[in-house]
Amino acid sequence: MTTARAELLKLVTLPALALTVGLTWGLTALLALVADDADPIPYVRAGFLVLGVLAASSEYEGGQLRTTLLGVPRRARLQLAKALVLALVTTPVAVVTVLIAGTGDAAYLVLITLLAGGVATVLRHALAGVVVVLGYYYVLGPFVRDRFDDGLWLPAAWTLVILLAAAAAVVRRDA
Numbered sequence: 001m002t003t004a005r006a007e008l009l010k011l012v013t014l015p016a017l018a019l020t021v022g023l024t025w026g027l028t029a030l031l032a033l034v035a036d037d038a039d040p041i042p043y044v045r046a047g048f049l050v051l052g053v054l055a056a057s058s059e060y061e062g063g064q065l066r067t068t069l070l071g072v073p074r075r076a077r078l079q080l081a082k083a084l085v086l087a088l089v090t091t092p093v094a095v096v097t098v099l100i101a102g103t104g105d106a107a108y109l110v111l112i113t114l115l116a117g118g119v120a121t122v123l124r125h126a127l128a129g130v131v132v133v134l135g136y137y138y139v140l141g142p143f144v145r146d147r148f149d150d151g152l153w154l155p156a157a158w159t160l161v162i163l164l165a166a167a168a169a170v171v172r173r174d175a
Contacts, residue, residue, distance in 0.1 A: 024044055028100045041109075056121045057121070091110055093109075097109065
């Protein structure tokens with residue numbers, strides 16, 4: 001079994017991820033139904049941020065990462081597979097969410113999910129990851145965006161930086 005296939009199997013069998021996707025779609029449908037001209041996507045981002053954190057931190061919580069590293073000792077390859085699989089799984093979820101909402105950008109939702117996964121990988125803890133990514137997006141982010149040039153906030157660039165930091169952290173530290 002390839003690394004990506006093994007990561008896909010692990011990811012799709014996590015009950016918390018299915019619950020998060022279901023709640024995200026339900027919230028999107030509810031907000032799209034009751035909101036008058038309001039874009040539900042800013043509120044739905046939380047589901048994608050939590051999805052990324054849960055996907056990345058699930059192996060750290062139970063110590064499963066040690067077993068994974070025995071099977072795939074090349075850590076950079078493992079991190080690449082994890083990111084690709086998370087993007088693969090998140091893309092249809094994001095497309096359906098955007099279709100339900102009638103607005104939004106599926107690529108952006110995939111990018112923030114990957115970014116949240118990178119943050120959780122660096123932090124190695126689900127709760128810390130959720131607090132950091134939700135705190136940034138809903139508290140610190142609007143404050144910072146108002147004070148700096150929009151060019152600093154390219155989602156693809158920041159996602160790449162965080163994913164590279166996550167890969168470096170996994171390669172350099174113990175499981």
